Amino acid sequence: MQILTGKQMHEVDQMAIDGGIPSLQLMEQAGDALFEAFVQNVEKTEKIVIVCGGGNNGGDGYVLSRLLYAADYDVFIFPIETVKLSLETRMNRESCVVAGVPFIDTFEEATLLVDCIFGTGLDREIQGTYRDVIEQMNASEKHIIAVDIPSGVDSATGKVLGVAIQAHETYTLQTGKIGLYIYPGRLHAGNVHILDIGIPEMYIQSIHPKTHLIAKKEMVDFLPDRFMHSNKADYGKVLCVGGSIHMSGAITMASLSALRSGAGMMTCAVPESVREVIATNVFESMIIPLPDVAGIIAPKAVDELQAQLDPYGVILVGCGIGRSEAVVDMVKMLLDSKKPLIIDADGLWAFRQIQDQYTDREHVIFTPHPKEFADIMNITTKEVIDDFLYWGKKFMEKFPKATLVLKSETTLIFHKDEVWINTYGNNGLAKGGSGDVLAGCITGLYAQNEDTAKAAVLGVFLHAYAGDRVKKRKSVFSLLPTDVLKEIQQVLRKLEEHR
Numbered sequence: 298m299q300i301l302t303g304k305q306m307h308e309v310d311q312m313a314i315d316g317g318i319p320s321l322q323l324m325e326q327a328g329d330a331l332f333e334a335f336v337q338n339v340e341k342t343e344k345i346v347i348v349c350g351g352g353n354n355g356g357d358g359y360v361l362s363r364l365l366y367a368a369d370y371d372v373f374i375f376p377i378e379t380v381k382l383s384l385e386t387r388m389n390r391e392s393c394v395v396a397g398v399p400f401i402d403t404f405e406e407a408t409l410l411v412d413c414i415f416g417t418g419l420d421r422e423i424q425g426t427y428r429d430v431i432e433q434m435n436a437s438e439k440h441i442i443a444v445d446i447p448s449g450v451d452s453a454t455g456k457v458l459g460v461a462i463q464a465h466e467t468y469t470l471q472t473g474k475i476g477l478y479i480y481p482g483r484l485h486a487g488n489v490h491i492l493d494i495g496i497p498e499m500y501i502q503s504i505h506p507k508t509h510l511i512a513k514k515e516m517v518d519f520l521p522d523r524f525m526h527s528n529k530a531d532y533g534k535v536l537c538v539g540g541s542i543h544m545s546g547a548i549t550m551a552s553l554s555a556l557r558s559g560a561g562m563m564t565c566a567v568p569e570s571v572r573e574v575i576a577t578n579v580f581e582s583m584i585i586p587l588p589d590v591a592g593i594i595a596p597k598a599v600d601e602l603q604a605q606l607d608p609y610g611v612i613l614v615g616c617g618i619g620r621s622e623a624v625v626d627m628v629k630m631l632l633d634s635k636k637p638l639i640i641d642a643d644g645l646w647a648f649r650q651i652q653d654q655y656t657d658r659e660h661v662i663f664t665p666h667p668k669e670f671a672d673i674m675n676i677t678t679k680e681v682i683d684d685f686l687y688w689g690k691k692f693m694e695k696f697p698k699a700t701l702v703l704k705s706e707t708t709l710i711f712h713k714d715e716v717w718i719n720t721y722g723n724n725g726l727a728k729g730g731s732g733d734v735l736a737g738c739i740t741g742l743y744a745q746n747e748d749t750a751k752a753a754v755l756g757v758f759l760h761a762y763a764g765d766r767v768k769k770r771k772s773v774f775s776l777l778p779t780d781v782l783k784e785i786q787q788v789l790r791k792l793e794e795h796r
Contacts, residue, residue, distance in 0.1 A: 298473065298509060298510040298512040298515065299472065299501065299506035299508070299510075300472055300473035300477075300478065300506070300509065300718070301472050301473075301474060301501070301504075301506055301508070302417075302452050302453035302474065302475055302476075302508075303416070303419075303446070303453065303474060303476075304418075304452075304453065306417055306452075306470075306471070306474065307417075307418060308504055309471070309496060309500045309501055309504065310323060312503065313496045313500055316497070316500065318495075320385055321385050324353065324357060324360055324389065325360055326494045326495045327357045327360065327470050328357055328359075328360025328361045328364055328389075329360075329364070329494075330470065330492040330493060330494045330495075331357065331360075331444060331468055331492065332361055332364040332365065332368070334468050334490065335361070335365060335370075336368070339370075341369065341370055341371070342371075343370075343408045343409045344371045344373075344406060344408045344409065345365065345370060345371060345372045345373065345407065345408075345409045346372075346373045346374075346375050346401065346404040346407035346409070346410055346411070347359075347361060347362045347372065347373070347374055347411040347413055348377065348404070348410060348411065348414055348430065348434065349362075349374060349375070349376050349378075349386075349390075349414070350378050350413065350414040350415055350427070350448070351377075351378030351379075351380075351381045351382045351383065351386060352383055352386065352416060352418065353383055353385060353386060354413050354414065354415055354416030354417075354444060354445055355376075355377075355378065355413050355414070356383060356385045356386035356389050356390075357413055357416075357444055357445070357470075358374070358411060358444060359374070359389035359413075360389050361411070361413070361444075362374050362393050362398050363389070363396050363398055366393075366396060366397070366398045373398075373399050373400070373404075374393060374398055374400045374401070375400075375401055375403070376390070377414060377426060377427060377430055404434070404437065404439070405437075407439055408439060408440065409439065409442065410434055410437065410442070411441075411442050411443075411444065412441055412442065412444060412447060412448050412462045413444045414427060414430070414448035414462070415427075415448040415449065416444075416445050416446065417452035417474055417476075419448070419451070419452075419458060420458075421458065422459035423448070423449050423460050423461075424459065427448075428459060431449060431460050431461070432460060434462060435462065435463045441462060441463065441464045441465055441466075441487075442464060442465065442468060443464035443466070443485075443486070443487075444467075444468055444470075445468070445469050445470050446467065446469060446476060446477060446482075446486070447461050447462035447463070447464045447467060447482070447485040447486055448461065449485075450476050450477070450481075450482040450485050451476050451482070452474045452475065452476040452477075453475055453476060454475070454482075454684065454686060454687070455475070455476040455477070455479035455480060455482030455483065455686075456481070456482070456683075456684070457481055457482070461482075463484075463485055464485060464486055464487045465487040466487045466488045466489075466490065467486040467488070467490070468490050469489060469490070469491055469492070470491075470492055470494050471491070471492070471493065471494050471496050471501075472491065472501060473491055473510055475508055475718070477489050478718045478720055479707055479709075479718065480682075480705070480706065480707055483706075483720070507714050507716065508715070508717075508718065509715065509717045510717075510718050510720065511717050511718065511719045511721065511757065511758050513721075513758070513762065514795075516754075516755060516758050516792055517792050517795050519751045519754055519755040519758075520755065520789075520796070521559060521742060521745035521746040521751075522746075523559070523745075528561075529561035529562050530561055530562065531561060532559055532560060532561030532562075532744065533559075533560050533562070533611055533744025533745050534561065534562045534609050534611075535552075535560045535563050535564070535609065535610070535611050535612075535613065535740055535741065536564050536565075536611070536612045536613070537552045537555065537564070537565045537566070537582075537612075537613045537616065537737070537740070538565075538566045538567075538602065538613065538614040538615075538618065538631070539551065539565075539566075539567065539613070539614060539615055539617045539618040539642075539644075540567035540568060540571040540574070540616070540617045541568060541571065541589075541592050541593045541594075541617055541618060542568065542570050542571065542589075542591070542592020542593070543592065544616075544617030544619065545567075545571045545574040545575075545617060546574075546617065546730060546733075547616040547617030547642065547730065547733040548565060548567055548571070548575070548616045548617045548733075549574060549575060549578050549579060550730055550734050550737065550778055550779065550782060551616040551641075551733040551734070551736050551737035551740070552565050552575070552579050552582055552737060553578075553579055553737065553782055554734045554736075554737025554738045554741065555613065555740045555741035555744070556581050556582075557737075557738070557741070557782060557783075558738045558739075558740075558741030558756070558759065558785060558789070559741050559742065559744075559745050559789070560611075560740070560741035560744045561745075562583075563579070563581055563582040563583065564582060564583040564584070564585060564609070565583070565585070566585040566587055566602055566605075567584065567585075567586065567587060568587055568588075568589030568592060568593060568594050568598075569586045569587065569588065569589050570589055571589075571592075572584050572586045585605060587601060587602060588601065590623075592619075593618075593619040593623070594619075594621070594623050594627060596622070596623045596626065598623065598627065599623065599626045599627050602627070602630070603630050603634070606631075606636060609636065610637065610744055611636070611638075611639070611743050612636050612637065612639070613638075613641065613736055613737065613740040614628060614631055614638065614639070614641070614644040615640055615641040615642040615643050615645060615647075615736070616641055616642050616733045616737075617642065617643075617733070618643045618644060619643055620643050620646055620647075624644075624646075624647050625650055625651065627647070628647040628648055628651070629647075629651050629654075632648075632651075632654075632658055632661070635660070636660075637661070637747065637749075638661045638662070639661075639662045639664065639736055639739055639743065640661065640662070640663050640664070641664045641732060641733070641736035642669075642732065642733070642736070645663065645664075645673065646669070648663075649673045655696075656695055657697075658696070658698065658699065659698035660698075660749065661699050661700070661749075662699070662701075662702060662739060662743065662753055663696075663699060663700070663702065664702040664704065664732065664735065664736050664739065665702075665704065666704045666705070666732065667681045667682055667703075667704075667705060670688070670703055673692075674688060674691065676688070682705070685703055685705060685707070685709055689701055689703050689709050689716070690711065690716075692711065693713070693714075697713070700712045700749040700750055702735075702739065702753050702757060704732065704735070706724075707719060708722070708757050710750070710753045710754050710757060712749065712750035712753070715750070717750075717753075717754050719758060721761035722760075722761030722764050722765065723764055723765060723768050723773055724773055725764060725767070725768055725771075725772075725773030725774070725776030726760075726761070726764045726776070726778075728777065730777075730779070731760075731778045731781065733778065734760060734778045734781055734782050734785075735756060735757065735760040738756040738759055738760050738785060739752050739753055739757075741756075742755050742759075743756075759788050760781060762788050763781045763784035763785045763787070763788050764776065764781050766784050766787065766788065767780045767781060767784050
């Protein structure tokens with residue numbers, strides 16, 4: 298699902314106006330869509346106060362007020378700005394006066410507040426009376442519905458511009474806005490509902506949106522093809538390189554996840570001291586035992602594995618592999634091989650030390666969490682968390698042929714100039730081993746379709762949505778990565794049914 302910034306949405310609005318939809322009519326259509334949403338979701342017993350600013354977001358609020366009043370809702374207008382109004386907003390305010398909609402200067406007795414203060418065009422910090430009103434609304438503990446975007450949230454980045462409405466729900470117009478789905482904006486938006494206001498799709502497509510919201514209904518198109526006339530080799534020969542004496546579970550879960558995601562053949566290259574763990578837990582896997590020192594791969598393991606790489610179509614490196622100079626050499630050898638590669642966990646630690654040699658490497662997927670990503674970018678974890686989108690794009694400037702899966706509560710996938718945002722998942726996934734299951738899932742999918750973006754997007758969805766399904770049966774306290782691993786097959790089955 299394509300989503301836009303406020304600036305892009307303004308361009309779409311202008312194209313619609315230039316194409317023959319008057320701006321006043323566009324505002325009326327927005328009000329109509331909001332009215333229909335309120336009729337479906339808001340009881341007439343509510344005492345509704347619509348807080349209106351002076352821009353077009355306020356204008357939408359005035360249209361909504363008039364329509365609700367005409368339908369016998371108990372509705373009142375709280376105007377913050379009465380002088381500096383856009384032309385369309387002024388006209389709709391006057392229509393409310395003529396219609397007899399009551400104006401008030403307090404919302405103390407309201408049961409429902411509607412935020413129509415600032416829309417998606419806000420690009421400055423909120424101060425003065427506006428700040429005071431927003432803080433009062435947030436402190437009121439009343440149910441709040443934001444129109445288009447919670448006032449104070451940057452529509453392009455999700456950042457809070459000084460202060461922002463803490464909405465329980467957001468009714469956004471025509472398309473989703475990026476800032477609604479990225480932290481901290483996501484925390485302010487509540488449940489987001491997209492309302493069609495009648496703008497032709499051709500105007501949206503004409504600006505070529507590059508940011509997508511991962512949607513379950515679209516994931517069927519990301520599934521790899523499978524054929525009746527086929528064999529195991531047709532679905533990819535995967536090599537998982539990792540494991541160590543203290544982290545044998547990581548490579549176990551990753552390899553099982555790749556198999557559960559459809560990989561045709563599996564081989565695990567692990568330290569000799571870990572081979573029994575794989576042999577007794579991953580029956581479907583072949584094993585390449587590697588020389589080790591104190592349970593971590595030895596330097597001579599690099600040459601031994603290099604001589605055996607030829608059969609494998611996709612390689613995952615890093616899960617439980619540990620940290621040593623031999624690990625750095627192993628990752629370097631695999632990058633030099635030009636084989637399709639997924640780098641996770643301590644593989645990313647190794648990559649950090651040699652990254653400048655591989656800025657042009659293609660067919661590689663990186664799967665860092667914020668700390669691993671911060672180390673690669675030589676910045677702080679806080680800087681990453683404060684602006685995932687910015688730093689992800691900076692990474693892609695340095696590694697333009699790679700695919701980046703930047704993990705967080707809202708995982709972002711970067712590929713060329715496109716970004717996918719994932720809002721599935723829950724805090725039960727915040728457990729050691731969860732990333733190993735995700736890395737394996739992406740690897741198994743990549744082995745089947747050789748498309749890094751599709752594998753990354755579908756893998757992130759499968760992992761997160763499987764976690765959501767498990768949450769329905771188990772407490773988030775008790776949810777385990779192995780629960781998610783087992784649930785992936787059920788999510789895939791559901792997608793298959795909708796092919």
